[in-house]
Amino acid sequence: MKFKLKEGLLLGAATAATQIEGGDENNNWARFAAEGKIYDGTSPTRACDHYNRFREDIDLMAEMGLEIYRFGIEWSRIEPREGEFDEAALAHYREEIEYMLSRGIRPMLTLHHFTNPLWFEDMGGFTNRKSVDIYMRFASRVIDALGDLVDDYITVNEPNVYSTNSLFYGTWPPEKKSLSALVKAYSNLAACHVHAYRMIHEKRAAMGKSREQTLVSFANHLRVFAPKNPKNPIHKICAALSSYLFQGAITRAMMTGKYIFPVLRRRGVKRGKYYDFIGVNYYSRSTVSGIADGVRENAPKNDLGWEIYHEGLIELSTALYKKYGAPVFVTENGTCDNTDAFRPLFVYDQIKAISETDNPITRYYHWSFLDNFEWREGESARFGLVRVDYETQRRTVNNSGKLYASIIKNRGVTDEAYDKYVSGLSYNIK
16 A cells, blocks of 8 residues: 555545536626636536536446535525525425435535625625625525535635635626725625524524534635745735735634624624534645735646645644644645646645644545536636536546545555556646
8 A cells, every 4th residue: 555544534526516517597607608708718507517417426426435525506596586496496406415315425515606696696796785694594595495414514615715806806707806895795704604604503403403413614715825935024924914814814703703804793793613624625825925826936736827735735724723623624625637647646645645644634525526617717627536528528537536436445545556547647847
């Protein structure tokens, strides 16, 4: 064996509804695509047709041995018009969850993963002062319909990425560039999480589920912010400030209800503990010399130019565990590799780092199970353990997916699997 999995580590994969389902035109990203805003001209209305092919995909997950699966639901399907809920959509998701369970896969349900129904987007989305109540009405209806089946929940995915890209840098819909809008969204999303955390526990308790059976948190996009020159005080200050503004303040607010700018307190939010695990989405390290993202020179990089820095996941997870004292679930981690040329090496290196380091990670959800609609990049950026031919919708397990399946089956990397899938591979150094 090249290495054995850490005892108790569960391995699975993650997806998001809009990125794989196809067929829905009632959300902000479908409209954004229709307006010609996606770099490769594609649209989430096609994606992977998972809404119709979920049994095929779940069967493939089971064949690969996935133990856990994080998935999303499409708000615009469930509440296509304000205050009107589609029972057929809820029944569809219930059927999908029941099928996961029948194949021995433990589901984790994500309530909000970047996309909004058009009616909600057009009233300002999470900048609207009523957005917390609107989100809670939706979330409550979902838990009423599905809460007896699912033990694990993500209330909000990457509130920092959603808010900064949509409302500060203006690269995602609705393409705003406003500090005021950013502060409103941060503050409202933090309140959504706190209220949803309480609500899910209350409703699940009423369903006869113990508190220990219900695990709720949010998926936090975290980066290592490193000064370009560690001896340069300006670089060090900018790295610390970038980390605080992007992830420090929002993490504290959503985990504990303790608020400090740029996150402001909303009605009904009290200090407390609003997490049952620490959800970490990790992809890369930023090399900082000013208040802007930067990439280290002569470092391994993926096909989007992001630095591949495996140590960052361990560094961040250990620091959060020491601060908040809860199990760490890696709710997303993966790499863009359009030909699966180095992803097997990435999977090997990242799982090895988790398994051989004294760290608190107990679950790992690889991003992504399937190639999918990768937001502004469209279909051009492939993250999947499984390759998707979008024209035919044919699924083909990549070598990275075969290696991952072997790791799960053998509880580590055998010499044979290493020689077959990893040996001889290398990263792009740019």
